[in-house]
Amino acid sequence: RKEVEQDPGPFNVPEGATVAFNCTYSNSASQSFFWYRQDCRKEPKLLMSVYSSGNEDGRFTAQLNRASQYISLLIRDSKLSDSATYLCVVNGGGSYIPTFGRGTSLIVHP
Amino acid sequence: GAVVSQHPSWVICKSGTSVKIECRSLDFQATTMFWYRQFPKQSLMLMATSNEGSKATYEQGVEKDKFLINHASLTLSTLTVTSAHPEDSSFYICSGGLGLGGQETQYFGPGTRLLVL
Numbered sequence: 001r002k003e004v005e006q007d008p009g010p011f012n013v014p015e016g017a018t019v020a021f022n023c024t025y026s027n028s029a030s031q032s033f034f035w036y037r038q039d040c041r042k043e044p045k046l047l048m049s050v051y052s053s054g055n056e057d058g059r060f061t062a063q064l065n066r067a068s069q070y071i072s073l074l075i076r077d078s079k080l081s082d083s084a085t086y087l088c089v090v091n092g093g094g095s096y097i098p099t100f101g102r103g104t105s106l107i108v109h110p
Numbered sequence: 111g112a113v114v115s116q117h118p119s120w121v122i123c124k125s126g127t128s129v130k131i132e133c134r135s136l137d138f139q140a141t142t143m144f145w146y147r148q149f150p151k152q153s154l155m156l157m158a159t160s161n162e163g164s165k166a167t168y169e170q171g172v173e174k175d176k177f178l179i180n181h182a183s184l185t186l187s188t189l190t191v192t193s194a195h196p197e198d199s200s201f202y203i204c205s206g207g208l209g210l211g212g213q214e215t216q217y218f219g220p221g222t223r224l225l226v227l
Contacts, residue, residue: 032214032215043203043219043221044203046215046217049215091213096142097156098207098216102153
């Protein structure tokens with residue numbers, strides 16, 4: 001079983017749609033969680049950290065469920081510019097090496 | 111957020127030459143930096159963990175004699191691809207961690223695109 005798993009997609013949604021991604025992790029001792037966005041041929045960029053209490057940044061909401069060992073990312077009112085690959089990253093739990101999911105591809109069409 | 115730079119941004123070289131890539135954390139100190147490689151339409155693959163003042167830790171299957179890593183200071187790590195071959199052509203990305211150990215937020219350099227002819 002992979003340490004961090006994501007549905008690779010692609011998720012193909014119309015503008016204005018709400019889309020949600022999930023990411024599961026296997027190490028129950030993991031301490032920190034992040035969502036990154038990677039555009040084609042570019043480096044990953046931090047989208048948001050994920051906290052147990054959940055956090056929201058504009059149209060983006062991230063949630064952490066420690067009991068079930070998954071994190072989620074919700075994007076409301078999708079824009080064309082949201083099209084990218086979204087990477088789930090988990091850190092800690094006995095290792096200082098961050099573990100990346102393989103990414104979920106999102107395509108927002110007109 | 112923290113800024114990481116990489117130089118050069120792209121390289122074209124002949125087979126057999128060595129290529130050096132620099133990764134710098136511009137506004138923070140990174141005890142640990144990571145080097146990744148990404149082939150087209152594939153996910154990031156961790157190559158090695160670069161530790162300031164000590165030897166790098168390589169992932170399984172990554173040749174340490176081919177990919178030389180030096181982390182001379184808290185703001186600079188270098189990756190040298192020795193005797194590059196066409197199969198080494200890829201997108202190389204570094205990252206530096208900011209924050210407490212095990213809870214660091216990774217900030218990525220813009221990447222270096224290597225093409226070996």
